[in-house]
Amino acid sequence: MNSKAEQLRNLPAVDEILRDQTIGDMSTRFPRAQLVQWVREAIEDCRTSILASNILEGSEVKFDEHPEQLAQSIVDRVRVLGEEQNAMALQRVINATGVLLHTNLGRAPMAQRAIDRLQQATGYANVELDLGSGKRSKRGARATQLLAQLAGTDDAVVTNNCAGATMLVLQAIARDREVIISRGQLVEIGGGFRLPDVFTSAGVKLREVGTTNRTYLRDYEQAISEQTGAIIRVHRSNFALTGFVSEPAIDEMAAIQRPNSVPVIDDLGSGCFTDLSSLGLSEPTVIDSVKSGADLTLFSGDKLFGGPQCGIIVGKKRWIEKLRGNPLMRGVRVDKLTLAALEATTEIHLGDHAIQEIPVLQMMFESPEVIRKRCQHVCDCLPRIEGVDLSVVACDSQVGGGSVPGSSIPSFGVRMGGGCIEQIASGLRAGKPAIQARVAQDAIIMDLRTVRDGEIEWLLSRLRQTLQAVSGHA
Numbered sequence: 001m002n003s004k005a006e007q008l009r010n011l012p013a014v015d016e017i018l019r020d021q022t023i024g025d026m027s028t029r030f031p032r033a034q035l036v037q038w039v040r041e042a043i044e045d046c047r048t049s050i051l052a053s054n055i056l057e058g059s060e061v062k063f064d065e066h067p068e069q070l071a072q073s074i075v076d077r078v079r080v081l082g083e084e085q086n087a088m089a090l091q092r093v094i095n096a097t098g099v100l101l102h103t104n105l106g107r108a109p110m111a112q113r114a115i116d117r118l119q120q121a122t123g124y125a126n127v128e129l130d131l132g133s134g135k136r137s138k139r140g141a142r143a144t145q146l147l148a149q150l151a152g153t154d155d156a157v158v159t160n161n162c163a164g165a166t167m168l169v170l171q172a173i174a175r176d177r178e179v180i181i182s183r184g185q186l187v188e189i190g191g192g193f194r195l196p197d198v199f200t201s202a203g204v205k206l207r208e209v210g211t212t213n214r215t216y217l218r219d220y221e222q223a224i225s226e227q228t229g230a231i232i233r234v235h236r237s238n239f240a241l242t243g244f245v246s247e248p249a250i251d252e253m254a255a256i257q258r259p260n261s262v263p264v265i266d267d268l269g270s271g272c273f274t275d276l277s278s279l280g281l282s283e284p285t286v287i288d289s290v291k292s293g294a295d296l297t298l299f300s301g302d303k304l305f306g307g308p309q310c311g312i313i314v315g316k317k318r319w320i321e322k323l324r325g326n327p328l329m330r331g332v333r334v335d336k337l338t339l340a341a342l343e344a345t346t347e348i349h350l351g352d353h354a355i356q357e358i359p360v361l362q363m364m365f366e367s368p369e370v371i372r373k374r375c376q377h378v379c380d381c382l383p384r385i386e387g388v389d390l391s392v393v394a395c396d397s398q399v400g401g402g403s404v405p406g407s408s409i410p411s412f413g414v415r416m417g418g419g420c421i422e423q424i425a426s427g428l429r430a431g432k433p434a435i436q437a438r439v440a441q442d443a444i445i446m447d448l449r450t451v452r453d454g455e456i457e458w459l460l461s462r463l464r465q466t467l468q469a470v471s472g473h474a
C-alpha cells in the first residue's frame with residue numbers, strides 16, 4: 001500500500017483529464033469553462049477522499065497501483081455532473097401519471113392552435129401596435145375582449161398568474177382596508193404559499209368570519225363596516241370539506257347589502273368553462289360565477305381553461321378600470337407569448353370544439369375503453385422481460401392542479417410489477433423524452449389517459465430501451 005503522499009502525487013492534472021475522449025465529447029454540449037470547473041471539482045473531491053483515506057473503501061481497485069483508474073474515476077464523476085445538468089434543462093416529459101393538471105409538469109399542455117400562435121409571436125409582433133392606424137394600441141386588447149365575451153362580462157384583465165391577480169385586485173381595491181373572508185377558505189396553495197399571506201402582502205387586513213366548517217350569510221353581513229374594502233370567496237380548490245359544512249353560495253354573497261365601494265370577489269382558481277357533470281365532477285364555472293353577480297371573478301389560465309400560465313380577471317368595468325390604473329399592473333403584466341397563446345385558447349372556448357381542441361379537456365373526456373385499448377396496445381408491443389410482469393389494470397386519473405379535489409375519473413394503466421421498479425422508473429426519467437410514471441409500493445402504473453396518441457411511439461421506444469437495460473443488468 002502506497003502512502004497518502006504517493007496517492008496524491010498520482011492525481012491527474014486538469015489538462016490530462018480534459019484530453020480524455022469522454023470529456024472531449026462533452027465539449028460540444030458544455031462550455032469549456034464549465035468543463036474545467038467540473039474537472040477541478042472532481043479532482044478536488046478525489047484529493048479530499050485520499051486525505052480522508054477512504055478512497056479505496058468498498059472498492060477492489062487500487063488507485064495507487066493504477067493511476068489510470070484514478071483518472072477514469074474523475075472522468076466518470078465529470079460525466080455524471082454533465083448528466084445532472086442535462087436532466088435539469090427544461091425539456092419535454094411524457095406524463096404517465098394520469099394527473100391531468102400536474103403542477104410539477106407545468107399544468108395544462110397547450111392546444112395546437114395556441115402553440116402555432118405563440119410561435120408567430122416569438123419574433124417582432126404587434127403587441128402594442130394597431131396595424132390599421134399604425135398607432136400605439138393597448139397591450140392584450142384582443143385577448144381581454146375575447147375573454148370578456150366568453151365570460152359574459154364588460155371587461156377583463158390578464159396577469160402573470162392567479163396569485164398575482166389576487167394581489168392586484170386587493171391592492172387596487174381594498175388597500176389599507178379589511179377584506180372579509182370565511183375561515184373555511186384560508187387555504188394553502190402549492191409551493192407552501194398561503195393565500196392569507198398573499199392577501200396581506202397586498203396591504204389589506206383580513207377580517208375572518210365563520211368557522212372552519214360553517215360560515216353563514218349573516219357572518220358576512222355583520223362583519224361589514226366602514227373599514228370593509230371587499231368581500232372575497234376563495235374556491236376550496238385543492239381539498240374537499242365534507243360532513244357538517246355550510247357556506248353561502250356566491251349569488252347570496254353578491255346580494256348582501258353593502259356600500260357601493262365594496263365588491264364581491266370570487267377567486268375560482270381553476271377557471272372552468274365546461275360542464276363536467278357527465279364525468280360525475282362538479283366544479284363551479286366562470287359563467288355561473290359571473291351570472292351570480294360576482295363583481296370580479298379570478299382564475300388561472302393553465303388549469304381547466306387549458307391555456308398558458310396567467311391569471312385572468314373578468315368582471316364589471318368600474319372595477320377592471322381600477323386594476324388597469326394600478327402601478328402593480330405593470331409588475332404582473334404578461335409577455336407576448338402568453339398573450340398569443342391565451343388569445344388562441346380563448347378563441348377555442350368561444351367555438352364549438354373546445355373538448356376536441358383543448359388537450360386537458362380532450363384527455364378528461366376520453367372514454368376508459370379507448371384508454372384500455374391504448375394500454376393493451378402498449379402491453380402487446382413490449383418485450384417480456386424476466387422478473388418484470390406486465391399487465392393492463394384499472395386505475396383512477398386525477399384532475400390535480402387545484403381542481404375538483406377528492407374526485408377522480410376511471411381510467412386504465414399499464415402496470416409493471418417485479419423487483420426492479422425503482423430502476424425502471426429512474427431509467428424512464430433519465431432518457432429523452434423523459435417519462436414520469438406513477439410509482440406505487442410494488443409496481444409502476446402508467447395511466448395512459450395523460451399520454452396522447454402522438455406520444456405512444458416515443459413511450460414504446462423509451463420503454464423498450466429501459467426494459468432492455470434493466471434486463472441486461474439483471
Ligand SMILES: *Cc1c(COP(=O)(O)O)cnc(C)c1O
Nearest residue numbers: 161162163235237268269300402
Ligand atoms: C390555483 C389557485 C390559485 C393560484 O393560481 P396560480 O395561477 O397558480 O397563481 C389561487 N387561488 C385558487 C383558488 C386556486 O385554485
